[in-house]
Amino acid sequence: MTDASLDDVMGRLAGVAAGTPLAATRALRPDVVRFTQTSDEAIFRPANDGGLSHAERVQAALQMALLLGDDVLATHYRSMLGSAAVDAGSERAKRIAAHVERVTLDPGASQKAHLGALSETGLSPQAIVALSQVIAYVNFQARVRAGLRALGGRS
């Protein structure tokens, strides 16, 4: 079984070094490693973004990394954003940011009208679902990273 600890985003973000016990632990679940990586690619580098731009996806991810208090993830997404930017003052950006915060911190407060608000600001059904997947994926990613760090003896 190959040690994929250095081949994927999650391994890198969790600081998993090749040949370590943590790498061996990860290698017990090669399908989880593989489909976590392909999910990351589908979320941040889709062939068809449905109108939700790369910058919007990464900005949402950066916002979540900050909400979740994960400095390593925040650095990762700042770097991914690079010089791209969203117009933070636009109504669209504000509604997306509000949605990202609410679904991250209080998903039970979700209402149908929140999707209507996104739709009114120009998001297609595909973009709404894509945004939902970005939010849900980063919440998954931060928690897997936290568990891997704990297993590796780091905070």
Added chain:
Amino acid sequence: MSKPMRDFTKGELEWTPWITPVDLDSASAEQRDALKITPSNRAVGAYALVLAHDPESVRERSPLYNAVMFGPRGLPRADRELGAVVASRINGCAYCASVHAKRFVELAKEPDLMQRLYADGVGAKLDDARRAAIVAYAAKLTETPSAIGPADADALRAHGLSDGDILDLTHAVAMFAWANRLMQSLGASS
């Protein structure tokens, strides 16, 4: 959330989407492929058809979900389902909690534990110390992942969980951080 959740044993909950699902008959080849729909397998629910609006993400998420929750060996499936229920209870996803509570009871044959969790929340006093440690880890990972550290892994090791088991539990709980948010933000449980 500490108020009791609706009794999962009493009937099936339903999930009603807030956006129109993809119509199966007019789905694109990419959408059908992403959901693994074939002429002989068209039994796809509303949830999958909503996710099909963005086929690339659902294509990768489905096998990831299966690997996390059904991957052979490792942490017993009952414990993965328990992690899922804890996450769903905290996030307030009644639909997810009910489905996975039923799965836990089918697998573990411990309805009392699940009733206690439902009635008293994730701080419920459980007689089984190993299950209690799993619940505590799942709750902390769900609520404050940034506060998770080596001591949390050690607490599970003290109850006999291997590092692989702890990673399996982490994946299951994190997967429900994902699943709950999709269900809760794209539709309503009733």
